[in-house]
Amino acid sequence: MKLSGWDALAARQPALFALVMLGLSLVINLILQPNMFARETLNSNMRVFLPIILLAVGQAIVILGGGIDISVGAIASNVNTVLATRIGLEGSPEAIWGFVFLSLGIGLLAGAINGFFIAYLRLQPIITTYATSFLYAGLALFILPNPGGGIPASMAALYRNSTPFNLPLAFFVILIILLIWLYLSSTRYGKFLYAVGGKAEAAYETAVPVTRVQFSTYVISGLMAAFSGIALTMLSGSGNADIGGPMTLNSITAVVIGGNALSGGVGGVTGPVMGAITLGIIQNIISFADIDTWWETFVKAAIIVMALAAPGIVNLFRRRRT
Amino acid sequence: MAESLSVRNIVKHYGGVVALSDGNLDVQAREVVALIGANGSGKSTMSKVINGVAVLDGGQLLLDGNPVHFPSPQTAKNAGIATVFQELSLIPQMTVAENIWLTREPLNALGQVDRKTVNARTEELLALFKGTFKTDLHSDVPVAALPPDEKQIIEILKAISFDPWLVILDEATASLDSRQVQRLFDLVTQWKEQGKAIIFVSHRMEEIFRIADKYSVLRNGRTVGAGNIKDINEKQLVKLMIEKESVLGFLRGEARSDENVEKEIALEAENLTTEYLQGVSFKAHKGELLGIGGLRGQGQRQLLHSLFGDLPYSGTVKLFGQEVHFKNPREAMRKGFALVPGDRAKEGLLYIRSILDNLLLPSWRRYGLPLKVDKAKKNAAQTGSSLNLKMAGLEEPVSSLSGGNAQKVVIGKWLMREPQVLLLDDPTKGVDVGTKAEFYALLNRLSEEGKTILFYSSADEELIGLCDRVLVLHDARIRIELAGKTLTRGNLIAASLGASNGGPE
Numbered sequence: 001m002k003l004s005g006w007d008a009l010a011a012r013q014p015a016l017f018a019l020v021m022l023g024l025s026l027v028i029n030l031i032l033q034p035n036m037f038a039r040e041t042l043n044s045n046m047r048v049f050l051p052i053i054l055l056a057v058g059q060a061i062v063i064l065g066g067g068i069d070i071s072v073g074a075i076a077s078n079v080n081t082v083l084a085t086r087i088g089l090e091g092s093p094e095a096i097w098g099f100v101f102l103s104l105g106i107g108l109l110a111g112a113i114n115g116f117f118i119a120y121l122r123l124q125p126i127i128t129t130y131a132t133s134f135l136y137a138g139l140a141l142f143i144l145p146n147p148g149g150g151i152p153a154s155m156a157a158l159y160r161n162s163t164p165f166n167l168p169l170a171f172f173v174i175l176i177i178l179l180i181w182l183y184l185s186s187t188r189y190g191k192f193l194y195a196v197g198g199k200a201e202a203a204y205e206t207a208v209p210v211t212r213v214q215f216s217t218y219v220i221s222g223l224m225a226a227f228s229g230i231a232l233t234m235l236s237g238s239g240n241a242d243i244g245g246p247m248t249l250n251s252i253t254a255v256v257i258g259g260n261a262l263s264g265g266v267g268g269v270t271g272p273v274m275g276a277i278t279l280g281i282i283q284n285i286i287s288f289a290d291i292d293t294w295w296e297t298f299v300k301a302a303i304i305v306m307a308l309a310a311p312g313i314v315n316l317f318r319r320r321r322t
Numbered sequence: 323m324a325e326s327l328s329v330r331n332i333v334k335h336y337g338g339v340v341a342l343s344d345g346n347l348d349v350q351a352r353e354v355v356a357l358i359g360a361n362g363s364g365k366s367t368m369s370k371v372i373n374g375v376a377v378l379d380g381g382q383l384l385l386d387g388n389p390v391h392f393p394s395p396q397t398a399k400n401a402g403i404a405t406v407f408q409e410l411s412l413i414p415q416m417t418v419a420e421n422i423w424l425t426r427e428p429l430n431a432l433g434q435v436d437r438k439t440v441n442a443r444t445e446e447l448l449a450l451f452k453g454t455f456k457t458d459l460h461s462d463v464p465v466a467a468l469p470p471d472e473k474q475i476i477e478i479l480k481a482i483s484f485d486p487w488l489v490i491l492d493e494a495t496a497s498l499d500s501r502q503v504q505r506l507f508d509l510v511t512q513w514k515e516q517g518k519a520i521i522f523v524s525h526r527m528e529e530i531f532r533i534a535d536k537y538s539v540l541r542n543g544r545t546v547g548a549g550n551i552k553d554i555n556e557k558q559l560v561k562l563m564i565e566k567e568s569v570l571g572f573l574r575g576e577a578r579s580d581e582n583v584e585k586e587i588a589l590e591a592e593n594l595t596t597e598y599l600q601g602v603s604f605k606a607h608k609g610e611l612l613g614i615g616g617l618r619g620q621g622q623r624q625l626l627h628s629l630f631g632d633l634p635y636s637g638t639v640k641l642f643g644q645e646v647h648f649k650n651p652r653e654a655m656r657k658g659f660a661l662v663p664g665d666r667a668k669e670g671l672l673y674i675r676s677i678l679d680n681l682l683l684p685s686w687r688r689y690g691l692p693l694k695v696d697k698a699k700k701n702a703a704q705t706g707s708s709l710n711l712k713m714a715g716l717e718e719p720v721s722s723l724s725g726g727n728a729q730k731v732v733i734g735k736w737l738m739r740e741p742q743v744l745l746l747d748d749p750t751k752g753v754d755v756g757t758k759a760e761f762y763a764l765l766n767r768l769s770e771e772g773k774t775i776l777f778y779s780s781a782d783e784e785l786i787g788l789c790d791r792v793l794v795l796h797d798a799r800i801r802i803e804l805a806g807k808t809l810t811r812g813n814l815i816a817a818s819l820g821a822s823n824g825g826p827e
Contacts, residue, residue, distance in 0.1 A: 186434040188427050191416075195424055198413035205375055205411040206424050206480075207396035265415045 015271030017289035018258045022274045025281040032288040043163050046170035049280035051076065051231045053170070053273055055247055056254035057177055058224025060272035063255050065217035065319050066127035066197035066264030067118060072225040072251055073109045074136035077243035078104040079229025081140045084149030084239025104226045110136055111222020112215075129218075133248070140241040149239035159234035174273060181269040193217070198265030253300050254279050323487040323517055324386050324402060325371070326350045326800040333380030334367050341367040345381070346545040347521070347538050351487065354510060354532040355730075356518040356551065359540035360563050360617070360782075360815065365523050366408060368540065369490045370519070373405040374398035404486035408493040408523075410477045412465045419444040419461035423479045443657040449481040450509060454502045470497040478506065482513070489513065490521045494775045494796075495529055522527040525617050527556055528817045539563055560815050564782075566818040586642070588774040589743055591629070594637040598624045600798045601637070606776065613789030615816045619800040622778040623664055629776070630661040641743070642768060655684060657743075660736030664747035671720050678702050678716040681735045693797050705734045710760060726757030733764070744768065744775045750784060762788060782814045796820045 035041050055072050062069045086099045110132070117128045146295050162169040195203040196213045204210045225244075232243055257275030260267025279300065286296045332345035342364040349355045359365045370376035372383070374392035383390050385401060392398040405411075412421050419440050427435040428443075444461035457463075459472055468476065480491055491510075495503050510520055510533055524530055530537070531551065538548040539562045543807045547562040588608040593601045599621045606612045616621050628635040631648025639646055640658060648654040651661070663669035672681055680700040682689075689698045700715060709792040713723060720728055729749060730805045736744070750758050765788060769775055779785050785792045791805040802817045804810075 003406075110610055183432075184435065186433065188425075188429065188433070191424060191427060191435065192417055194420075195413045199414040202411040202413055203424070205395055205405075205407060207394070209396075236570060247714050265413065 005175065013322075015259050015268060015274060018271040018274040018278065021257055022281075024264065024276045025278050025285065028290070029281050029285050032285060039144060039163060043161075043168040043170075046168035047160055047231075047235055049277055050170040050173060051228045051274040052247055052254065052280065053174065053222050054177075054228035054231060055251035056258070056272040056276040057181075057269055058221035058228075059251040060255045060258065060260055060267065060269050061193070061224075062125075062217045062221045063252075063260050063262060064197045064264060065193050065214055066079070066200060066266060067214065068129065068262070069114065069218060069221045070126060070129040070251070071110065071114060071133035071136055072132040072221060072228070072246055072248065073244035074140065075107055075222055075225035076229035076232060076239060077140040077241055078110070078136045078143075078244075079226050079238075079239050080233045080243050081144035081149070081239045082106065083151060083230065085144050087151045088153075089150040096152070096155055100230060103230055104223060107222040107224070107226025107229070109221055109222070111219040114222065114281050115215035115218030117209045118218060121291065130238055137241070137245060140244075144153075144239045147238065147240040148241075151237055153237070156234050156237040159231065170194055176240060177322060178270060178273065180272050184277055185268065188211075190215075194265050196264075245283035249300065249304075250279055253304055303311040323351065326384075326386055326476065327403075327488055327519070328387075329368070329372065329381070332368070332371055332378050332383075333383040334364075334371055334376060335379050340543055343370070343543040344545065345371070345540065345543065345805060346548070347372075349488065349519045349521055349536075350519045351519050352514050354514065354522050354533055355536045355537040355538055356534035357521055357523045357538055357540065358530065358563065358782075360818075363540040363563070364543040365540055366492060366788055367543075369405060369492050369521065369523060372398065372488075373403055373490060375405075390465045394462070399484070399486075401752070402487040403490070404481040404484065404488070405490040406474075406478050406481045406492060406494040408496075410473055412477060414466035415464060417462045418448075418459070418468075418476055421465055421476060422447065422483050425478075426484055428618060435563075437624045443483075446597065447483060450479065451475050451502065451505055454499075454505055460768050471499060471502060474498055475502065482509075487517065488519045488521070490523070492523045493525065495524060503529065525819055527816075531556070532560075533779070556816070557812070560689075560812055560819070563815060569777060583821045587640075587641060588642040589629075589776075590638075590643075592638045592640075594625065594628060594635055594639065594801040596624050596628050596633050596635045598798050599628070599635070601799055602795075603637075604800065604803075606791055608774055609769050610791070611765055611773040611777055613792035614776060614783040614795060614797035615782065615785050615792045615804075615814055615818060616801070618780055619653060620795040620818075622795055623747055624798075625795070626661060626747050626776060626778060627663075629743075629757060630745055632661070635713055635821070655739065658739075658741050659743045659745065659758050660739065660741035662732050662736070664751070666729055666732050671728060673721045674719050676717045676719055677706070677711070677713055677731055680720050680731050681705060681716075681738060684735055685738045701738060703735050705738050709734050709764070724754065726753040729753055729761075730757070733761075740772060743774055745777075746775065746777045748778055748780050750779065750781065782811055786811060 012214045030036055033041070036045065052060055055076065059069055059072060081098055083103060087095055114129050117123045117132070118125050159169065165171065192203070193206050195206070195208050196210050200210050228247075229244065233239065236243070254275035255272045256262065257278055258267060258271030258273070260271060282299055283296055286293065286299070327349050329347040334342040342498065345368050347355065347357065347368065357365050357368060367376060371378045374395045375399055377393055378513050383392065390401060413424070416424070416808055422444055423440050428439045430436045433521055441461045448461070451809060455472055456469060457472065461470070465473060465476060469540070471619045474494065476790060495506065498506065513520060522530070522534055534551045536549065537551050537554065537559065537704050539559065540548050541563060559664055585607040587605050589612070590602045590604070591608040594603070601807050602621070602625055604612070612626070616622060626631060629639060631651050631654040646657060649659070667673055672683070678699060682698050686693065687696075689695070699716065706713065712727050713735065723731065733749070740778045750761055751755060753761070764779065765775060777785070779787060786809055792809055792814065793803050794814065796818060797820065801820060804813055804817065
């Protein structure tokens with residue numbers, strides 16, 4: 001088999017498609033909202049995008065390792081309800097720190113549960129995390145049946161209004177994530193991740209610790225979901241058990257736009273981060289262009305269907321030609 | 323470095339199937355041991371037990387005389403055992419360098435993979451096969467982009483990259499060209515001098531005699547002979563691989579071979595070529611039971627599946643003189659073709675559906691709209707009883723049946739369509755002895771009824787007992803056509819191995 005030019009390009013630069021999509025959507029957004037690069041506008045956009053970016057990063061790791069995590073939104077909801085009910089509007093700084101750490105623990109635990117079922121008991125990732133998503137979402141509803149609760153205004157303001165060096169806080173978070181990824185992907189763990197996602201059986205025969213790598217991806221994803229839940233809470237300032245649910249599909253869409261193969265082993269984290277921003281911008285465009293909101297779902301769904309169908313369509317044409 | 327590895331009385335089951343019942347092997351540093359055996363004799367299982375991919379169910383591994391246990395590939399690797407896998411253990415999306423050094427990447431102080439060192443060492447390894455590559459092979463090319471022979475070379479380089487003391491070459495030469503094989507053998511000679519031991523698993527007699535110092539023969543999961551290669555010749559080796567004539571309860575009709583000549587040609591293929599097959603031509607007469615032989619995976623499956631319209635091919639296929647080119651199995655079915663695939667659980671049956679559903683699946687069209695269910699059931703029941711299908715009822719799922727009875731359902735579903743050409747891919751695999759005898763009778767009856775049958779079997783005695791003519795496939799080509807007096811077990815096995823001369827008469 002010889003790779004055609006396109007395939008070779010896609011293999012070397014999986015994030016290229018994401019970059020093009022991002023550029024395109026930025027241009028359209030800029031036309032509709034000329035002041036979008038003003039500090040305030042940029043910050044108000046980026047702080048809304050950040051939770052989905054965090055989810056997408058975790059999802060990207062899981063998908064790279066050959067799995068999928070349908071429970072990320074539910075974990076984020078869970079963290080959101082815990083923070084909003086436990087800290088309260090008058091919470092002390094000690095309480096804030098304590099519960100933020102508890103949240104991270106919740107994310108790790110939820111991810112470990114997913115990972116245990118999938119890596120050690122060898123259950124189907126999509127079914128397992130679909131099932132556990134009800135567990136986590138149900139728990140969130142139990143903690144906070146109706147939207148409410150809250151966090152101190154200062155905590156929310158820290159997230160909403162911090163603009164160090166006149167740049168949105170989200171930029172720095174993204175920078176840290178990308179630096180960590182850059183490091184991680186150049187370590188042995190990074191190679192293992194690609195190997196397991198690429199062909200788990202061959203990786204096993206090469207003495208890669210397949211089970212542990214698979215397990216770790218879900219733990220990372222749970223942790224990222226917890227960070228996302230924290231960001232969501234600081235953004236909204238209150239709790240809502242349904243806040244994360246719809247974000248799951250977005251996280252997968254972001255990874256797909258980011259150029260990662262849903263079958264695993266191809267892509268990275270940079271692409272999905274751009275994918276998540278693109279999704280946010282598409283949302284912006286739809287609200288500015290005064291289009292019915294159902295278009296938003298339609299566009300996202302169309303992107304996923306296209307991404308899934310593209311390899312099949314390419315193959316169909318190749319078969320026709322021969 | 324270790325000096326010797328001994329495998330003693332190894333037993334390995336896969337479910338109910340015994341892959342190895344008494345496997346033995348001794349290998350010393352500075353020697354090449356050829357592991358030889360026919361289909362399903364347990365060669366691959368033997369290498370998987372040694373390299374920790376399969377955990378043994380009984381017996382012992384001795385490293386320098388001390389018992390060792392390899393519960394995972396990692397432990398075997400730590401003991402200095404490397405494997406070139408037949409199915410290749412490469413990750414297609416990763417680059418050549420990443421694949422070779424996976425799990426052993428040189429790291430810098432920060433724990434990052436040192437890409438410069440990796441690439442430099444990879445280029446060093448690639449230099450071992452320099453000049454034999456068809457493409458511009460470099461360390462940063464993704465493996466998916468390489469042709470099969472270069473993938474195989476990467477697999478070999480990966481195995482030797484950590485300087486093991488024992489290298490298992492499992493069919494490592496199958497996709498290499500002669501120049502690459504020569505280079506590999508030069509390297510093997512060097513490795514021997516460095517004190518390495520090599521287990522060489524191959525189907526090619528010529529290569530075995532060229533490179534091996536010792537041999538070890540497996541037959542039906544048992545080691546039946548071992549010794550120095552210079553004390554034995556090709557004929558004797560083949561004899562060791564053959565079982566003593568098993569008593570089979572079937573006999574074909576007498577002197578049918580002469581009649582066939584006058585019969586009209588039913589199926590004719592000329593220069594049939596697929597991604598794998600390299601131009602196969604043959605003629606089959608009406609009512610002929612034409613055997614297809616050879617080791618497993620030499621193109622038999624591709625041949626049968628492409629005739630059935632399941633694989634794209636080039637070349638001409640004629641049915642009673644008329645050219646046909648099926649694009650899908652449905653077109654083949656309409657012309658009276660039927661295929662009994664090699665993997666009945668995956669390709670032959672809907673396992674969780676009922677026997678009735680399975681039998682009627684290809685024939686529903688004939689029962690009209692609305693379906694004449696009663697008539698269909700009656701016909702299915704007739705087919706079932708004519709095949710002596712042992713079942714609790716037609717509504718039972720196929721998964722409740724034994725292997726032999728499940729295979730009867732596969733054959734039965736096609737017989738309900740009155741096929742003209744039957745393509746059988748190892749139909750007696752995993753079938754009990756009693757049912758086998760029934761199959762043999764059925765095949766004879768069908769061919770007497772004038773049906774043309776292409777019959778691939780991995781059991782050589784079936785081909786000899788049932789067929790008048792056998793085409794032996796080797797390396798995706800027809801190696802030889804055996805008929806009449808030349809159709810002997812020895813010739814069959816010798817041709818399967820691509821041996822230069824015939825085996826014992």
